[in-house]
Structures are given as C-alpha cells and as structure tokens.
Amino acid sequence: xxxxxxxxxxxxxxxxxxxxxxxxxxxxxxxxxxxxxxxxxxxxxxxxxxxxxxxxxxxxxxxxxxxxxxxxxxxxxxxxxxxxxxxxxxxxxxxxxxxxxxxxxxxxxxxxxxxxxxxxxxxxxxxxxxxxxxxxxxxxxxxxxxxxxxxxxxxxxxxxxxxxxxxxxxxxxxxxxxxxxxxxxxxxxxxxxxxxxxxxxxxxxxxxxxxxxxxxxxxxxxxxxxxxxxxxxxxxxxxxxxxxxxxxxxxxxxxxxxxxxxxxxxxxxxxxxxxxxxx
Amino acid sequence: xxxxxxxxxxxxxxxxxxxxxxxxxxxxxxxxxxxxxxxxxxxxxxxxxxxxxxxxxxxxxxxxxxxxxxxxxxxxxxxxxxxxxxxxxxxxxxxxxxxxxxxxxxxxxxxxxxxxxxxxxxxxxxxxxxxxxxxxxxxxxxxxxxxxxxxxxxxxxxxxxxxxxxxxxxxxxxxxxxxxxxxxxxxxxxxxxxxxxxxxxxxxxxxxxxxxxxxxxxxxxxxxxxxxxxxxxxxxxxxxxxxxxxxxxxxxxxxxxxxxxxxxxxxxxxxxxxxxxxxxxxxxxxxxxxxxxxxxxxxxxxxxxxxxxxxxxxxxxxxxxxxxxxxxxxxxxxxxxxxxxxxxxxxxxxxxxxxxxxxxxxxxxxxxxxxxxxxxxxxxxxxxxxxxxxxxxxxxxxxxxxxxxxxxxxxxx
Numbered sequence: 001x002x003x004x005x006x007x008x009x010x011x012x013x014x015x016x017x018x019x020x021x022x023x024x025x026x027x028x029x030x031x032x033x034x035x036x037x038x039x040x041x042x043x044x045x046x047x048x049x050x051x052x053x054x055x056x057x058x059x060x061x062x063x064x065x066x067x068x069x070x071x072x073x074x075x076x077x078x079x080x081x082x083x084x085x086x087x088x089x090x091x092x093x094x095x096x097x098x099x100x101x102x103x104x105x106x107x108x109x110x111x112x113x114x115x116x117x118x119x120x121x122x123x124x125x126x127x128x129x130x131x132x133x134x135x136x137x138x139x140x141x142x143x144x145x146x147x148x149x150x151x152x153x154x155x156x157x158x159x160x161x162x163x164x165x166x167x168x169x170x171x172x173x174x175x176x177x178x179x180x181x182x183x184x185x186x187x188x189x190x191x192x193x194x195x196x197x198x199x200x201x202x203x204x205x206x207x208x209x210x211x212x213x214x215x216x217x218x219x220x221x222x223x224x225x226x227x228x229x230x231x232x233x234x235x236x237x238x239x240x241x242x243x244x245x246x247x248x249x250x251x252x253x254x255x256x257x258x259x260x261x262x263x264x265x266x267x268x269x270x271x272x273x274x275x276x277x278x279x
Numbered sequence: 280x281x282x283x284x285x286x287x288x289x290x291x292x293x294x295x296x297x298x299x300x301x302x303x304x305x306x307x308x309x310x311x312x313x314x315x316x317x318x319x320x321x322x323x324x325x326x327x328x329x330x331x332x333x334x335x336x337x338x339x340x341x342x343x344x345x346x347x348x349x350x351x352x353x354x355x356x357x358x359x360x361x362x363x364x365x366x367x368x369x370x371x372x373x374x375x376x377x378x379x380x381x382x383x384x385x386x387x388x389x390x391x392x393x394x395x396x397x398x399x400x401x402x403x404x405x406x407x408x409x410x411x412x413x414x415x416x417x418x419x420x421x422x423x424x425x426x427x428x429x430x431x432x433x434x435x436x437x438x439x440x441x442x443x444x445x446x447x448x449x450x451x452x453x454x455x456x457x458x459x460x461x462x463x464x465x466x467x468x469x470x471x472x473x474x475x476x477x478x479x480x481x482x483x484x485x486x487x488x489x490x491x492x493x494x495x496x497x498x499x500x501x502x503x504x505x506x507x508x509x510x511x512x513x514x515x516x517x518x519x520x521x522x523x524x525x526x527x528x529x530x531x532x533x534x535x536x537x538x539x540x541x542x543x544x545x546x547x548x549x550x551x552x553x554x555x556x557x558x559x560x561x562x563x564x565x566x567x568x569x570x571x572x573x574x575x576x577x578x579x580x581x582x583x584x585x586x587x588x589x590x591x592x593x594x595x596x597x598x599x600x601x602x603x604x605x606x607x608x609x610x611x612x613x614x615x616x617x618x619x620x621x622x623x624x625x626x627x628x629x630x631x632x633x634x635x636x637x638x639x640x641x642x643x644x645x646x647x648x649x650x651x652x653x654x655x656x657x658x659x660x661x662x663x664x665x666x667x668x669x670x671x672x673x674x675x676x677x678x679x680x681x682x683x684x685x686x687x688x689x690x691x692x
Contacts, residue, residue, distance in 0.1 A: 055602060055685050076606050083604020090689065094599040098295060108603040110288060155603070 001064075002162055002194050003029040003052070008061035010047050010217075021047040023217035024061070029163075029196065034189040036205035036225075037198045039214035046167075048214065049198045053086055053165050054078045066162045083111050087156025089166035093148045095140040095155075101127060102136040105154045112159055126154035130184060146177030153184060157193075164188065164195045170204055182207050202234040282612055289613045293620035296589070307585040308625030310578025311668065315629025315661040318571040319653050320636040325560050327640070327651030336553050338475070340417060341516050343549045344380070346373070346526065347508035351541035361505070363543040369533055370509045377525045379518035382411035383511035387497040389504050391462035393490060395448040403444070405461060405490045407497020415512045416475075423455035423470025430469075431493040438466040442474050444488035461490060462500055519550040575664060578625065579672035586618050586676035597680050598688025611681040618673025619666050626665035630658060 010022040021044045029035055039045040050056035051063060054070055057078075063071045070081055082088075095104045105126055109119035127136055130150040140148055149169060156164055166185070170178035186207055189195055197208060205211050211228045213221045225231055297304040305312075348363035370385045387407030393400050410426045413419055420439060430437050438461065445454055454468045474486055498504070513522055523546050530544050590597070597610060605613075633653060640648045 050686050053602070079601070079604050079606045082602060088602050090599075094595060094689070096596060096599075098299065107600070110284065111600075111604040111606075111609060116284060 001028055002031050002033075002066055003027065004062070004064040006062040008048075008051065008063060009059050010044070010051065010056070011059045020217055022051075022058070022061075025214075025217065025219055027212065027219060027222075029194065031162075031194055032189070032192050033210060034185070034195045034208045035197070035210045035212060036208035037196060037212045037214065038200060038202075038205055040200070042216075043214040044217040045198055045214050047217075049165065049167055052163075052196065053088060054081045079111075080113075083108060084114065084159060085162045087159070087161035087164045089149070089152050089156050089164065089169045091168040091171040093140070093152045093172070095148055095151055097140055100137050100139055101132060101143065101151045101154075104140070104151055105158050108155060108159045115159060123154070123158055126158040127151070129157065130154045144177070145173050146180055149173060149177070149181050150184065153181070153188075157188070162194060164193055166195065166197045166199075168199055169197060170199075170201065178204070202231055206231060206235070282609065285609050285612055286616060289616040290620055292613070293617040294624075296617060297621060297624055303585065304621060304624070305628075307581045308578065308621055308628070310574050310581050311622055311625030311665055312578075312629040312632060314571045314574030314578055315626045315665060316632035316636065317574070318567055318661060319630055319633025319657055320640070321567040322564065322657040323633065323637040323651045323653045324640060324648055325563060326654050327648045329556070329560055330650045331647045332556055333553065336549060339549065340415070340512070341549050341553060342381075342513040343415065344511045344513060344519075344522060344526075345508055345545075345547040346370075346511070346530075347545055348543060349545040351543060354541075358543070365506050365509050365544065367506065369530060370506075372529050372533060373509070373511065373526055376529055377511075377522055379514045379522045379525070381512045381514045382414055383509055384409040384412040384415060385494060385509045386507045387494055387504055388507045389462075389497060389501045391500070392460075393444075393448070393462075394460040395450055395457075397449050398447070399460075400447055400488060403488050403490055405438075405492060405497065405500070407492050407494040407500075409494050411512075412491075412510070413472075415510055418473050418475050420470040421473045422453060423468070425470060426493050431495050434495045434499045435493065436461075436464055436466045436496060437469045437493065439470045439472045439491040440468055441472050441486070441489045443486045444490060445471065447488050459490075461492070464500070466490075466492065513548075513550075516550045519548040523548060571664075575668050578622075579668040582618055582621055582669060583672040583675060585621070586614060586673055587679070589617070590614065590676045590680045594683065594688045594691040597683050598685045598691065601683070601685035602689065607681040610683075611677045614677035614680045615670060615673045618677065619669035622665040622669035623662065626662050629665075630661065 005025060005027040008022050008025040008027075009020070012019045012021055023044075025044070025048065037045055037048065047056070051058050054065070054073075058071050061071065062069065065081065066085055068081065068085075070078065073081065096107070099107075102120070102123055105123040106119050109115045109122065112119075115122055124133075124136065127133060130153050132147060132150050132154065135143060135147060135151075138147075140151070143151065149172075153164075156166075164185075169185075170181055173181060182204060185195055185197070189209075195208075197204060199205055206225060208225055210222070210224050211231055212219055213228075213230070221228065221230070223229075346365055348360070348365055350358050350360065350363055365385070367385060370383060373380060374383045385408075389405045389407070390402050391405050393403045393405075408426075409431065410428070413425055419425075423439075425439070426437070429435070438459070440448075440454070440459075444450075445452070448459065450457060450459075450468075453471075455470060457468050458465050459468060460466070472489070472491065492500070511522075513519060526546050527542065531542070534543060536543065600610060600613075601607075630653070637651050637653055640646070640651045643649075
C-alpha cells in the first residue's frame with residue numbers, strides 16, 4: 001500500500017467561519033495504480049491533492065505515505081518527503097523560464113540528499129524517457145506546450161518518486177497534445193509507476209484504472225473505471241455523439257465532436273436536431 | 280551540505296538574473312556603486328597625500344625637536360623678544376638632563392656681506408652651529424672636513440659653504456683652502472656641505488647660499504645677535520612626549536615661571552606634526568566613511584526594494600521550488616545570496632569607478648596626489664560592507680520568500 005488515508009479531515013478558517021473541506025475521508029492506493037480523483041469545485045479535491053502532495057497537513061486523521069505517517073511530520077521533514085517521494089505535475093507546467101530543459105529537470109536533485117552526484121545523468125535519462133533527448137538545451141519558450149509538459153513530467157520522474165501527482169495535467173493543452181501526455185502516463189503506469197491524476201475531464205479519467213469521486217469532502221464513489229457508472233454513461237454519450245457527427249460529414253464533425261467531448265450528449269443532441277430540421 | 284550546493288548554484292543563478300535585467304540591476308546598485316566609488320577615491324587620495332607628506336617629513340627628519348622663545352599671547356607689549364630667547368645655558372642644561380635627546384645644537388643667526396676675490400654678495404645668512412648639526416640635519420660635509428671642537432673653542436675663522444654659495448661666489452669647484460670675506464673678516468673654507476632638497480613644505484626647493492661657522496665664532500662676529508633657536512634629535516621618534524615634558528620642566532625651572540605663568544618658549548616635535556596629520560587623515564576618512572555609510576544605506580534600501588519586487592515576481596517559482604522539496608532555509612539562502620551578489624557586483628563596479636577617479640587624480644599635473652592608489656584594505660572593506668549591506672537589506676525580502684506558503688504561491692497570478 002503506497003497511500004493509506006483514514007478519517008482525513010481538513011478545516012479551514014475563513015474569517016470567523018470554519019469550512020470543512022474534508023470530512024473524514026478514507027482512501028487506499030496500492031503501488032502501480034493509476035487513479036483519477038474527480039469532483040466539482042468545492043468538493044475537496046484540491047485540498048486532498050495538497051495533502052496527498054504533503055504541501056498541507058490534515059486537521060485530523062491519518063495519512064500514511066509509503067509507511068511514513070506524514071501527518072506527524074514537521075515542515076522540514078515534509079519538504080524532504082516532497083522531494084523524495086512525490087513527483088508533481090502542474091496544469092501550467094511551472095518551469096523556470098530562464099533555465100534549459102535539462103536544468104529544469106535537475107532542479108529537484110539540487111534539493112536532494114541522494115541523487116546530486118549523478119544529477120545530470122539522471123536528468124538526461126528522464127528527458128530521454130519522455131522523448132525530449134534532442135531538446136535538452138532548449139529553454140521553455142523554445143518548446144511547445146506538449147513539450148513543456150513533458151519536461152515537467154521528466155522533472156517529476158527524475159528523483160524516482162513513489163507517486164506521480166498530476167493536477168489537471170492536460171488543462172492547458174489542446175486535444176492532440178493532451179492525448180500524447182495521457183499516453184505517456186499510460187506508458188509510465190505500464191512500467192510500474194504509481195500515478196494519481198486530479199482532473200475534471202472524463203476523457204482523462206477514462207485512461208486511469210480507477211476513478212475516485214468526491215463531493216462535499218467525502219468519497220462518493222470509488223470504482224474501477226470499467227465499473228464507474230458515471231464514466232460508462234459518458235462513454236456511451238460520447239460514442240453516440242461521434243456517430244451522429246460522422247453521419248453529418250466532415251464539416252460538422254470537428255465542431256460537434258468537440259461539443260460532445262466537453263459537454264456531453266444532451267447538448268450535442270440539440271444542434272443535431274436543429275440541423276435535421278433545417279434539412 | 281545541501282546549503283553549500285545551493286550557495287554555489289545560486290551565485291550563478293543570481294548573476295544570470297542580474298545580467299538579464301541589466302538596466303534594473305544597474306539602477307538598483309547605483310547607491311552601492313556611488314558609495315564604494317567615492318570612498319575608494321577618497322581613501323586613495325588620502326593615502327597618496329599621506330605618502331607624499333610623510334616622505335617629506337622623513338627627509339626632513341621625524342626625530343627633530345625645535346626649541347625657540349615665544350611671547351605668550353597678551354604680553355606682546357610687556358616682554359621683549361630678547362628676554363625670551365633661548366640661552367646657551369638652557370641648551371647645555373637640556374643636553375645634559377634630557378636622556379632622550381641624542382644631540383643638540385644652537386643656531387646663532389647673522390646676516391653679513393660676503394665676498395670672494397671676484398664677487399661680493401650682500402645679506403647672506405651665516406649660521407653658527409655645533410658639530411652635531413650635521414647629524415641632526417643629516418647634511419654631511421662632502422669635501423674637506425667638518426668643524427672640530429678646537430675650531431669652536433678657539434673661535435677660529437673657518438667656514439663651511441654649500442654648492443650654491445660656490446656657484447654664486449664663482450669659486451673653484453673644490454674651494455677648500457680658499458678664503459672668503461665674511462663681514463670684512465677673512466674666513467678659511469674648510470669644507471663643502473651637501474645640499475638637500477626637503478620639499479616646498481619646509482621652505483626648501485629654492486636653495487640659497489649658505490655659510491656655516493663654528494658657534495662661538497658666530498657669537499664673536501656679532502655678540503649682540505640672537506640665538507634664534509635650538510635644534511635637537513630624539514633617540515627615537517616615540518620619545519616625543521617624554522622629551523617635551525622634560526624640556527618644559529627644565530626651561531620653566533630655569534626661567535622661574537610660576538605655575539600660573541604661560542610658557543615663554545615653544546617646543547615643536549616633528550613627530551607631533553605627523554601625528555597631527557595622521558589624526559586629520561583619520562577624521563577625513565571617518566567623515567567620508569559616514570557619507571559612504573549613508574549612501575550604502577540608501578543603496579541598501581534600493582536593494583531591498585528590488586528584492587521585494589523579485590520575490591513577488593517569482594512567487595510561483597518559489598512555490599514550485601518549495602513544492603519539489605526546497606526547505607525555507609534554502610529559499611532564504613537563495614534570496615540572500617542574490618542580494619549579496621547584487622551588492623558585490625555594485626561594489627565591483629564602484630571599485631572600478633573609484634580606480635578610474637584615482638587615475639584621473641594622478642594625471643593632474645604637480646598635484647600632491649601623484650602617489651594616490653587604492654589600498655587593499657579599502658578594497659576588502661568596501662567588499663565586506665557591500666556584502667553586509669546585501670545581507671542586512673536582503674534579509675527581509677528573503678524571509679518573506681522563505682515564509683511563503685507553497686499552495687498560495689503556486690496559485691499566485
């Protein structure tokens with residue numbers, strides 16, 4: 001078990017009010033799982049991610065990461081856990097603009113006790129792994145969005161973390177590059193990496209092996225992707241939309257397809273009916 | 280361990296930051312640049328001045344003591360100059376009782392017409408001296424012989440002259456054995472005295488004809504003349520205060536001065552002039568130091584300002600660094616190093632500017648600053664103070680950065 005969470009609670013004080021972001025949440029994640037955490041805004045998804053990433057501490061409850069009771073650790077030790085156990089991937093990449101891809105990937109090793117002797121070699125290895133062997137000397141502004149996120153993935157991988165924690169990793173990418181990044185995640189998963197993706201996109205969640213849904217600080221559903229009712233419903237709907245779009249021919253295909261992807265079938269049906277009536 | 284690695288890497292990172300924001304960095308460090316540049320120039324100028332003046336003092340002799348009579352303020356009308364002049368008895372008493380006086384000589388001044396067989400000169404200074412004069416003034420006899428005790432005791436009409444006198448009297452290059460007329464009396468030239476340029480500060484530079492005779496001979500020439508002053512040499516320069524006190528006690532006793540009376544004589548020790556000069560140089564340095572302190576303060580505020588801007592510009596970067604495991608201490612170090620590097624770059628530019636000013640100073644013709652140069656301690660001190668400024672004024676922004684909450688920082692827009 002890489003992650004064991006029991007009765008996790010997080011209370012924020014906003015002015016005089018106390019906001020319960022998490023209200024006694026249980027969650028186990030095994031090694032080499034690919035888990036998607038989903039939920040609307042306000043569901044506690046970000047709070048959970050911050051705690052999972054050891055950026056924040058729970059008010060109450062147990063968070064055991066790789067056998068370490070991290071809720072008992074102080075700031076300095078948590079920093080070390082973040083450095084050694086967790087690979088972060090952010091929506092907006094967070095690369096240092098003036099540093100080359102290689103320097104960016106080496107950054108976590110600067111703060112590491114373990115890997116700084118072979119830092120350059122390790123960083124090169126990580127960049128090769130994400131397919132950027134020929135872009136090591138490039139600065140972020142010389143790279144495309146997909147390449148930037150690959151650099152960020154390499155940076156997350158470079159210290160061989162126990163978990164890869166991705167927060168909306170495709171949020172700033174177009175659909176093609178999103179697919180590339182997701183594919184990269186799947187490959188890493190196949191190689192044995194434990195991956196946790198926080199997302200609101202069903203399409204991204206669909207590639208995970210398991211979907212955990214949150215609402216109001218609780219886990220409301222936790223199923224393998226193949227048995228997640230919401231996701232299965234979404235799959236059917238987008239399949240229908242795709243069929244309808246194909247029937248309409250090339251012109252409408254892209255437009256409708258994207259509508260179906262982003263808002264589901266219900267909305268997609270309306271313009272369909274509209275067009276038929278017009279005919 | 281990590282901190283050293285971070286220090287090392289941060290220096291380059293900071294240099295990169297400074298280089299990519301050239302104009303901003305330059306304006307920020309202007310206070311430091313001006314501060315360091317001006318202190319370096321002032322210190323270099325003082326060092327040059329000091330070197331010049333001390334060289335002159337040394338040529339003149341740092342162990343010299345002068346004694347002459349003086350009328351206290353407010354008694355000018357009651358006392359005559361003659362009554363306060365130093366007497367031979369006083370000179371002998373000082374020679375005998377002051378242990379730290381190595382040698383002493385009185386000066387008996389007179390002005391006479393002198394003449395060789397060809398040329399006559401009017402109003403030439405003729406000085407009566409004891410043989411010790413040569414050692415005190417460090418002017419030796421280069422041809423012929425110095426005065427012997429016998430010359431003085433028997434008031435022999437013998438004299439020593441300098442090159443200028445030889446030239447003006449149109450004598451032989453080696454005039455020893457020739458005669459000249461001094462005040463109408465025949466004097467045998469027994470030697471030639473070397474000429475020494477003591478620098479404009481002590482009335483040198485423009486050498487005049489000089490004739491020296493044994494002290495008693497001079498008194499004999501004009502018994503109504505004045506014993507102008509006595510000149511002595513200390514056994515060592517640090518005995519100045521002691522000798523002064525001794526001489527004062529002896530003279531006050533011999534002159535029967537009451538405790539409330541003012542001194543009717545004046546003792547001047549060269550070492551004291553040097554001390555006074557050094558004192559003045561220290562005051563100027565301290566004054567310049569104060570001004571520099573203010574400009575470093577202003578510069579430091581500039582640094583603090585720009586570091587605060589830097590921290591807020593790079594909030595996300597700080598958030599990221601913290602997220603991937605940088606401890607607050609490391610972040611603090613990083614920003615402190617940046618501030619210090621910024622200050623040191625400013626100090627380096629200031630040093631170069633100061634060096635430029637020094638080169639300009641040296642080019643001024645005939646100035647006493649031709650030996651101005653930046654001493655190493657000033658370089659080290661300005662670098663040290665700049666670095667300290669960086670630490671002091673970089674601390675607040677660095678602490679602000681170190682305290683940032685990574686979650687908030689990553690959300691920062």
